[in-house]
Amino acid sequence: MKKALEVLNQLERDGVIARYAIGGAVAAIFYMEPFATDDLDVFVLLPASSGSLLTVGPIYDALRARGYREDRECMDVEGVAIQFLPAYNALIEEALHEAATVDYEGTPTRVLRAEHLAAIMLDTARAKDRQRFAAFCEQAPLDNERLQDILERHGLLERWRTWTT
Amino acid sequence: MNAMNPMNGPSELQRALERKQARRRLMAAVPFPEKIAVVVQLQARFAPILRARGKEYRVWRLESPRQPKTER
Numbered sequence: 568m569k570k571a572l573e574v575l576n577q578l579e580r581d582g583v584i585a586r587y588a589i590g591g592a593v594a595a596i597f598y599m600e601p602f603a604t605d606d607l608d609v610f611v612l613l614p615a616s617s618g619s620l621l622t623v624g625p626i627y628d629a630l631r632a633r634g635y636r637e638d639r640e641c642m643d644v645e646g647v648a649i650q651f652l653p654a655y656n657a658l659i660e661e662a663l664h665e666a667a668t669v670d671y672e673g674t675p676t677r678v679l680r681a682e683h684l685a686a687i688m689l690d691t692a693r694a695k696d697r698q699r700f701a702a703f704c705e706q707a708p709l710d711n712e713r714l715q716d717i718l719e720r721h722g723l724l725e726r727w728r729t730w731t732t
Numbered sequence: 733m734n735a736m737n738p739m740n741g742p743s744e745l746q747r748a749l750e751r752k753q754a755r756r757r758l759m760a761a762v763p764f765p766e767k768i769a770v771v772v773q774l775q776a777r778f779a780p781i782l783r784a785r786g787k788e789y790r791v792w793r794l795e796s797p798r799q800p801k802t803e804r
Contacts, residue, residue: 569795605792606790706760
């Protein structure tokens with residue numbers, strides 16, 4: 568895991584990605600009790616040079632050039648299956664910009680903030696998001712004022728009310 | 733037989749739920765690398781079952797396999 572994070576940091580230094588942060592299940596696990604997941608979701612902001620096309624192709628190319636291989640929809644990087652997800656809306660762009668820098672065994676990395684993760688679960692709204700959302704709200708240290716602000720700005724307050732009542 | 737007494741039911745249930753809640757809080761507070769070690773242990777446990785059902789399931793490779801301190 569540490570080596571995989573080092574590879575992500577190197578991709579950022581090389582300009583292959585403009586900024587990355589861990590999202591999805593592993594980011595949720597940062598704030599709550601661990602549960603099973605088999606891939607590491609990494610949200611990425613692509614460099615301005617990539618234009619308006621949201622493709623992770625250049626990331627895959629850069630990793631292939633370093634000897635890593637695809638594993639279904641993921642890339643196997645140092646034994647960790649990483650799924651790269653380009654920031655596809657304003658909520659995820661904001662979450663990436665405001666992600667927390669954390670330490671993983673001496674390697675710096677970024678994890679989406681708890682309030683943004685909750686908002687993304689509400690936005691994505693798959694069955695597993697709804698299931699995880701309840702446990703996440705119970706265990707994660709959510710700043711309610713900050714969460715309400717995010718939900719209001721991204722039009723998610725109504726769904727939040729539905730899911731929490 | 734106290735546990736079978738319906739009069740004790742709600743309090744027994746309450747205590748069990750509180751223990752579960754306390755364990756979740758404990759697990760939520762452990763360091764990130766230890767949580768990842770738990771995730772990998774869970775992957776290793778689930779993989780044979782899921783593969784037997786024909787599903788592909790990945791088990792990550794940690795650089796230094798560590799025993800989660802919180803594992804019971």
